[in-house]
Amino acid sequence: MKTQNYILILLIAFSCSMCNSSKKEEKKSTEKTSETKNHKHDALSAKDSLKLVNHQIQVKGEVEFPLQLTVDSLKKMKVVTIDNLKITGKNGEVKREVKVCKGVLLKDILEKAKIKQEDHKDRNFYIVARASDNYKATFSWAELFNNPTGENTFILFEENGKPVKNGEMIAICKNDIKTGPRHVYWLKSIEVYKVK
């Protein structure tokens, strides 16, 4: 009887320890998934990257006239030419240089959509340029409408005479110190929010 009890306790202890180690394994595997997720953009196949392309961008949120913009509709607006655009990464390294590109000022698009402002003091809005991989960049009303950045923030559709790569439209802020962070390819929407 005593030996039987002893064996039973041993069995319970053993199965408990097995249980714990499998939990540890589980945790390790979730950690690995989130790690791969952060770098998923490097591993994208050509087919997957095609899925991220949008033929139109949505201008939405706190605007009087929500818009759907295509490359053709941008071409009908005031098109500007930008020379020698450098895309710099987080360490300041030049990732890409574009000799000449064409686009429209983000400010002009927002003026067309008309931000819903109650009066002249209603200026606390932020604008999110979002891509289909959910990469995003944020602008403030003040930097676009009351700062030189407004003349330097574009939605591009053409690079060196050809359609842009990685989607059909790209948001860029030319006067940022490092231009990579607010360079948004696969652009999907321009969203206007009011600070609550």
Ligand SMILES: Nc1nc2c(c(=O)[nH]1)N[C@H]1C(S)=C(S)[C@@H](COP(=O)(O)O)O[C@H]1N2
């Ligand atoms: N949609 C989208 N745009 C993006 C990114 C991204 O992952 N998705 N990466 C950004 C970063 S971190 C940089 S530095 C620049 C240039 O990145 P690239 O080397 O992938 O061209 O694009 C930016 N735009």
Ligand SMILES: [Mo]
């Ligand atoms: Mo980057």
